[in-house]
Amino acid sequence: MNVLYNLGINLLKCGARLAALRNEKIRKMVEGQSRTFALLSKAIPAAGRKKTIWIHAASLGEFEQGRPLIEMIKRNNPDWYVVLSFFSPSGYEVRKNYKDADVVCYLPFDTPANAKRFIDTVSPDVAIFVKYEFWGNYLQQLSHRSIPTYIISSIFRRGQIFFRPWGGMFRRMLDCFTRIYVQDEASRQLLSSIGVSDVTVAGDTRFDRVSDILATCKQFPVVERFASSSPFTLIIGSSWQPDEDIVIPYFNAHPGMKLIIAPHEFDDERLQAMKERITRPTVLYTEATEAKVADADCLIINCFGILSSCYRYARAAYIGGGFGAGIHNLNEAAVYGIPVIFGPNHSKFKEAHDLIECGGGFSITGHDDFDRLADRLISDAEFLATSGAAAGTYIKQHIGATKRIYAEIFAK
Numbered sequence: 001m002n003v004l005y006n007l008g009i010n011l012l013k014c015g016a017r018l019a020a021l022r023n024e025k026i027r028k029m030v031e032g033q034s035r036t037f038a039l040l041s042k043a044i045p046a047a048g049r050k051k052t053i054w055i056h057a058a059s060l061g062e063f064e065q066g067r068p069l070i071e072m073i074k075r076n077n078p079d080w081y082v083v084l085s086f087f088s089p090s091g092y093e094v095r096k097n098y099k100d101a102d103v104v105c106y107l108p109f110d111t112p113a114n115a116k117r118f119i120d121t122v123s124p125d126v127a128i129f130v131k132y133e134f135w136g137n138y139l140q141q142l143s144h145r146s147i148p149t150y151i152i153s154s155i156f157r158r159g160q161i162f163f164r165p166w167g168g169m170f171r172r173m174l175d176c177f178t179r180i181y182v183q184d185e186a187s188r189q190l191l192s193s194i195g196v197s198d199v200t201v202a203g204d205t206r207f208d209r210v211s212d213i214l215a216t217c218k219q220f221p222v223v224e225r226f227a228s229s230s231p232f233t234l235i236i237g238s239s240w241q242p243d244e245d246i247v248i249p250y251f252n253a254h255p256g257m258k259l260i261i262a263p264h265e266f267d268d269e270r271l272q273a274m275k276e277r278i279t280r281p282t283v284l285y286t287e288a289t290e291a292k293v294a295d296a297d298c299l300i301i302n303c304f305g306i307l308s309s310c311y312r313y314a315r316a317a318y319i320g321g322g323f324g325a326g327i328h329n330l331n332e333a334a335v336y337g338i339p340v341i342f343g344p345n346h347s348k349f350k351e352a353h354d355l356i357e358c359g360g361g362f363s364i365t366g367h368d369d370f371d372r373l374a375d376r377l378i379s380d381a382e383f384l385a386t387s388g389a390a391a392g393t394y395i396k397q398h399i400g401a402t403k404r405i406y407a408e409i410f411a412k
Contacts, residue, residue: 156187223260258297
């Protein structure tokens with residue numbers, strides 16, 4: 001890559017090291033990256049591998065998109081070696097023991113030296129990036145070595161740097177991919193407008209992931225007991241404080257409903273502050289018993305790994321993040337055939353637009369919007385059922401991306 005790109009990467013690296021002095025998440029990332037090469041050298045066998053597949057996901061959300069493909073690879077080829085890398089602690093720290101990856105690591109910053117050393121060490125037969133990951137030096141190393149390289153579940157918008165007059169360096173990154181698998185036809189047309197033609201419209205693998213979750217969802221008797229005693233239980237998934245500031249006052253004023261909150265972060269200080277804003281009986285999931293939830297109106301999920309199965313116990317879902325950087329996973333809730341609600345920052349999420357269009361999703365801009373919508377969902381049984389059915393049908397109609405991608409890459 002050129003001098004300016006490498007300068008930017010080194011500035012990012014230095015900035016992360018400074019921020020790590022005060023930010024625990026960034027510190028985990030910096031420390032994790034420092035252990036990557038030792039981990040790989042120890043974990044990757046020198047011989048005996050039939051094929052090595054490197055899959056990179058920026059964070060937990062991207063991992064969930066890549067997960068159906070990883071599991072199909074391992075299911076069909078158990079002797080293949082899978083290396084899974086993350087850039088963000090929110091992905092690595094949650095999935096560092098993921099059973100279908102032979103080794104999980106942080107991806108070091110995209111310097112020329114790191115990229116060369118990483119590819120030398122992993123020696124992948126195939127490299128797969130998920131959705132938005134474009135690291136120039138890694139891509140250049142893969143291209144120079146003629147290693148088949150793909151990006152899956154990607155989506156492109158006109159405002160991205162690839163389509164700007166000054167985006168030539170980033171457009172050249174796209175040429176490093178053997179094939180780009182996009183979610184929709186609009187992305188394919190945008191890429192075609194800048195001369196990128198090795199593109200397949202395959203859809204979004206997240207639909208396959210949530211379909212798998214639906215088929216294998218776990219039972220949580222305590223959550224079921226909690227929700228069963230109310231005609232209307234709302235769940236807030238991956239919430240931030242701005243989301244809770246909208247929903248909690250409504251919940252406090254409506255004793256006929258129950259509320260499940262699964263905050264995106266749940267350190268002790270945040271949980272305490274949340275409980276202080278809730279005026280009705282509340283219990284933490286880690287402290288819940290069937291007797292305790294019988295007397296509670298609000299259940300706070302303060303652990304990882306169960307949210308995707310807990311949506312099944314609600315009549316509607318509010319998905320957090322829409323008053324910040326962007327909404328979290330709508331599909332995890334919609335697959336259960338319940339309407340989904342989210343904030344206004346959803347322009348980058350195709351599924352949000354699609355769900356609004358089909359009547360299974362609703363965007364709100366504040367208290368008034370949410371209050372009116374919640375009133376209708378609670379009081380109008382036909383509206384609740386119709387919107388939930390629309391959400392569930394939307395998911396069913398978009399399953400199959402994983403099989404299409406796997407067939408093109410591996411079943412040749």
